[in-house]
């Protein structure tokens with residue numbers, strides 16, 4: 001593996017975003033005993049802890065997080081959404097917008113720090129201070145729409161970073177690869193009509209949101225085929241995910257020729273995630289990340305930035321995340337995934353015909369994308 005300068009963003013304040021104990025209370029008829037929300041700080045804090053304890057931190061370049069400004073947020077979000085979050089956060093906290101995205105007092109500033117952390121990682125990569133970067137941010141962002149938060153997301157961290165890169169860093173075309181188990185509906189909405197942002201989402205079919213993420217959704221008028229959805233059936237393992245990368249993500253990005261790649265990095269396709277039904281292992285995430293780094297090498301000088309999204313297993317996410325960071329930086333900490341013995345030889349991993357069918361349909365869109373594209377900068 002080639003050793004690279006990998007930037008790393010983590011701020012202790014990300015762990016202070018308070019999502020409360022009201023999990024599942026809505027609609028339970030009052031019979032659901034309060035319990036820590038699925039989206040808590042646990043999986044992220046423990047990932048950050050393993051980065052320290054493994055010693056990998058010494059090989060990474062720490063990038064300080066900063067708060068996104070109002071102007072940064074407003075390139076993507078409506079003033080009404082930003083103002084409402086600010087107001088509720090200054091009072092007692094509130095909800096991102098869908099009733100399932102609770103936040104406590106002060107989360108407005110933390111959400112700005114999450115968007116700004118992703119911006120800082122993008123800036124470091126685009127300016128060449130590091131080769132690639134991982135922004136371990138919280139709250140996540142890929143479900144946030146322009147006008148509202150949803151699905152534990154308040155602001156679109158990746159969307160805000162992309163618009164910042166285009167407005168201030170001279171970046172033109174950008175590709176998003178989202179391997180979170182849930183559909184990247186926020187990025188899809190934000191960039192639906194934008195032919196210069198390719199949004200690819202690999203997710204569990206109709207998991208969340210249940211009514212979006214089908215192969216038929218390909219982008220708005222003038223931006224056809226710059227949205228690509230790969231809705232894999234529940235149960236998919238490493239084989240299906242790697243086939244999706246090799247057969248859809250790779251040709252799509254090679255055809256699209258972005259100047260920068262953003263990855264919405266969710267570890268909820270993990271075999272032990274409480275919110276997903278997929279079977280990806282730490283080794284599977286490592287292989288996906290390694291291939292994405294190769295694709296970035298082939299298309300945009302290796303410029304790739306991962307921004308953390310979901311992943312709700314406090315015990316598995318740290319090992320999946322460390323594997324991705326090792327792939328980005330070309331280092332080997334020698335830390336072994338304690339779950340490998342349980343899941344590496346699972347029969348879930350070989351590509352199955354019913355998974356292949358979905359990938360085949362997305363392949364057609366990826367193939368079309370390579371045809372008739374302008375050279376970068378010609379638009």
Ligand SMILES: [Zn+2]
Nearest residue numbers: 180182268310
């Ligand atoms: Zn997710």
